[in-house]
Amino acid sequence: MTTISAPPIDEARLNELLGQAVVEFGAAVNAALIVIGDRLGLFRTLAAEGPLTSRALADATGLSERYVREWLNAQAASGWVAYDAEGERYSMSPEQALMFADPHSPAFVGGAFQLALGSADSREHIAEAFKSGAGFGWGEHNHDVQEGCRRFFEPGYRANIVQSWIPALEGVHERLSEGGRVADVGCGYGASSVVIAKAYPNAHLDGSDAHDGSIAEARALATREGVADRVTFATAAADSAPGSGYDLVTTFDCLHDMGDPVGAARHVRGMLAPDGTWMIVEPKAGDTVAENLNPVGRAYYAFSTLLCTPSSLSQEGGLALGAQAGEERLRAVLGSGGFTRVRRAAETPFNIVLEARP
Helix, strand or coil, X not given: CCCCCCXXXXXXXXXXXXXXXXXXXXXXXXXXXXXXXXXXXXXXXXXXXXXXXXXXXXXXXXXXXXXXXXXXXHHHHHCCCEEECCCCEEECCHHHHHHHCCCCCCCCCHHHHHHHHHHHCCHHHHHHHHHHCCCCCHHHCCHHHHHHHHHHHHHHHHHHHHHHHHHHCCCHHHHHHHCCXXXXXXXXXXXHHHHHHHHCCCCEEEXXXXXXXXXXXXXXXXXXXXXXXXXXXXXXXXXXXCCCCEEEEEEECCHHHCCCHHHHHXXXXXXXXXXXXXXXXXXXXXXXXXXXXXXXXXXXXXXXXHHHHHHHHCCCCCCCCCCCCCHHHHHHHHHHXXXXXXXXXXXXXXXXXXXXEC
16 A cells, blocks of 8 residues: 655745735725725825824714724725824825825726625625536626726726827827717726717717616716717627727727627627727736736736626627737637737736727
């Protein structure tokens, strides 16, 4: 009889992993407190009026001091607020405020935490999907997923779409300035649509999304922003989005969520004017797993497991590209959809922007 001995334990490595787990555990618990602080205005008030004692912050927000004090200490231990022990006062640096107190800042992360917690609320459904292989649709998640997604992506869209992404496309800025037509496919709550419409007052924009609740929010946003006369929204899947003859079709962080992205690409090709352009914004990822084993890849793989892959598997086709599909697979999808000219037009630390033409 052969005896198999257990491999030796590297105690230093074990302690390193345990230390990492403590950080992970604290981050997971504090994520809920970040969402609470964002929702109740604690970050915004502290950034605007600090330094403040816990009592002063509680009074300013109309909240219970004992809860506020404990919340402040958790944020101070996390490094998200500063603590002055001598005066027992808390404050936020300009950098901390940009991240947690200003929803218009490109660095704002409140929406990301809202999206993460909303996604985690569906963990029992996703666990069952692990067993069955079934999908879980976007509209089946709770409101924090849809709203959190909008708040997660919108700051980046406001900082990049008009300033760098559209200008990086060949001739598109000029055409929209003169009064072109745009279709925003998979528009969600319409943030990207409204950003484009406000930047190009002579252009007309049609947004579409498969989730009816998101379309209702998009219409309300267009009305609030004063562009409803030039922006329309319709509930439609990507492979049946209405309209044709568009100068520009956009898909923002959604192609990988589609059940049949190749079919969607074919449909987009039919929506374009003969010299039209498709702008595809997708998460930035390498073409291999090894290239994506980094902090950004970690977040995107986790979101993909809870959101993107289940969304695709809930639809006909169920290709399930995943959030970390990589440019090579995206180019293959575009090629199968009839696009022969594809180039990377722009990028950020989190996104790539592909320009596709027939």
